Amino acid sequence: MDVVINEKARQALNRLAAMPGMAQVKDQVEQMIQFRRVAELRKKNRLKNQPQSNHMVFTGNPGTGKTTAARLIGEAFAEIGLLNRKGDEVPFVEINHSKITGPHVGESEKNIAAAFKKARGGVLFIDEAYAFIGKSEHRTDEKVIATMVQYIEDLRDQIIVIAAGYPKNMAEFLSFNPGLASRFPNSIHFPDYSIPDLVRIAQQMLLDQEYQPEQDYLDTLASVLWVEKSKPNFGNARTVRNHVERSIRRQSMRVSQMVQPSRKDLAALTAADIVHSPAGVQASEREALQRIIQEAQGRLFELDLRSILKV
Numbered sequence: 329m330d331v332v333i334n335e336k337a338r339q340a341l342n343r344l345a346a347m348p349g350m351a352q353v354k355d356q357v358e359q360m361i362q363f364r365r366v367a368e369l370r371k372k373n374r375l376k377n378q379p380q381s382n383h384m385v386f387t388g389n390p391g392t393g394k395t396t397a398a399r400l401i402g403e404a405f406a407e408i409g410l411l412n413r414k415g416d417e418v419p420f421v422e423i424n425h426s427k428i429t430g431p432h433v434g435e436s437e438k439n440i441a442a443a444f445k446k447a448r449g450g451v452l453f454i455d456e457a458y459a460f461i462g463k464s465e466h467r468t469d470e471k472v473i474a475t476m477v478q479y480i481e482d483l484r485d486q487i488i489v490i491a492a493g494y495p496k497n498m499a500e501f502l503s504f505n506p507g508l509a510s511r512f513p514n515s516i517h518f519p520d521y522s523i524p525d526l527v528r529i530a531q532q533m534l535l536d537q538e539y540q541p542e543q544d545y546l547d548t549l550a551s552v553l554w555v556e557k558s559k560p561n562f563g564n565a566r567t568v569r570n571h572v573e574r575s576i577r578r579q580s581m582r583v584s585q586m587v588q589p590s591r592k593d594l595a596a597l598t599a600a601d602i603v604h605s606p607a608g609v610q611a612s613e614r615e616a617l618q619r620i621i622q623e624a625q626g627r628l629f630e631l632d633l634r635s636i637l638k639v
């Protein structure tokens with residue numbers, strides 16, 4: 329099998345690289361591909377090889393792009409020839425514990441088997457994989473895990489299995505069964521996005537839909553996200569998507585009041601279109617934020633003054 333990065337694979341990798349904050353993920357995937365390429369060349373030259381595994385663990389908080397990256401990586405791997413597939417489509421099957429488990433004996437194993445078969449030639453994405461090992465006081469799913477391990481092994485040339493979840497939980501998942509850790513040698517961490525990355529993501533989402541965010545929109549969004557980011561359960565890019573959708577709705581209400589909105593009016597988003605967090609930014613937080621902004625403005629003013637006075 330030749331491992332060649334063709335045009336379509338390159339496109340999928342470029343789409344990944346174009347996503348703000350994904351450069352590291354793309355580099356890691358490229359490394360995996362090059363490793364596989366060299367392994368295949370070694371095989372051709374009858375040199376010893378470690379067994380290769382395409383399976384991966386993705387760790388990261390909600391909304392850090394794990395599912396999105398998994399799809400693109402699946403497309404790239406299928407194009408490169410790392411997956412034996414039949415048609416043009418690259419299947420992407422996403423499962424989680426509640427989708428798989430059922431009340432009847434043997435039902436979960438049957439569902440797992442069906443999911444693996446459906447994902448042949450593509451990606452089986454197991455979200456919150458650690459849920460399959462149950463709680464420490466109530467381990468019920470050993471049979472399901474055993475079935476999983478069996479299929480991961482049997483279909484290793486046809487499927488990439490990506491198991492995703494929080495870092496701590498994933499470590500627990502991998503140590504649950506000795507077969508698991510060795511089958512998932514590749515691990516990619518998706519860090520929380522920085523505020524500039526989140527703003528870039530919003531900008532990209534808006535430009536894709538032919539909206540033009542003005543500077544005051546982006547500045548206000550940055551301060552709102554700055555407050556929201558410190559709260560538990562912050563949804564990273566998903567929170568950004570929600571903001572974007574809500575501001576598009578609010579903008580259309582604002583524009584509908586205009587007698588004859590211009591093309592520019594129809595595209596522009598301003599700070600007035602931002603809906604602060606659904607419950608409203610807490611008054612105290614808003615005050616704290618205002619204070620910080622005032623302080624920063626004060627410092628800027630001082631700097632300007634110094635440069636004018638040359639002190």
Ligand SMILES: Nc1ncnc2c1ncn2[C@@H]1O[C@H](COP(=O)(O)OP(=O)(O)OP(=O)(O)O)[C@@H](O)[C@H]1O
Pocket residue numbers: 347348349350388389390391392393394395396397455529532565566569
């Ligand atoms: N770097 C990015 N650039 C643009 N959009 C992004 C980026 N990362 C994520 N998104 C968007 O944010 C949303 C959430 O991303 P995704 O579903 O991939 O996150 P996730 O890590 O799988 O989240 P969860 O753990 O909650 O399943 C999607 O709408 C996706 O398109």
Ligand SMILES: [Mg+2]
Pocket residue numbers: 394395396455
């Ligand atoms: Mg996801």
